[in-house]
Amino acid sequence: xxxxxxxxxxxxxxxxxxxxxxxxxxxxxxxxxxxxxKISPPPPASPPxxxxxxxxxxxxxxxxxxxxxxxxxxxxWLGEE
Numbered sequence: 001x002x003x004x005x006x007x008x009x010x011x012x013x014x015x016x017x018x019x020x021x022x023x024x025x026x027x028x029x030x031x032x033x034x035x036x037x038k039i040s041p042p043p044p045a046s047p048p049x050x051x052x053x054x055x056x057x058x059x060x061x062x063x064x065x066x067x068x069x070x071x072x073x074x075x076x077w078l079g080e081e
Contacts (some may be wrong), residue, residue, distance in 0.1 A: 002027075005029060005030070023041055
């Protein structure tokens with residue numbers, strides 16, 4: 001169900017409106033005759049995978065440089081490189 005309300009109605013009744021928001025509902029907020037925003041519930045969370053995680057799946061495919069956490073030179077931050 002779609003419900004259209006004004007900004008003032010939203011300010012006055014926000015908690016009640018959000019509490020009554022169902023899975024298939026949406027609230028259109030209007031400024032006069034012009035719609036300015038839409039509130040709808042988030043999509044349902046997807047269920048966790050039934051397959052267990054596989055340890056070492058990316059082994060040998062990822063490389064990290066030995067100096068990855070070294071500070072960058074001042075010339076980098078000054079835009080000289």
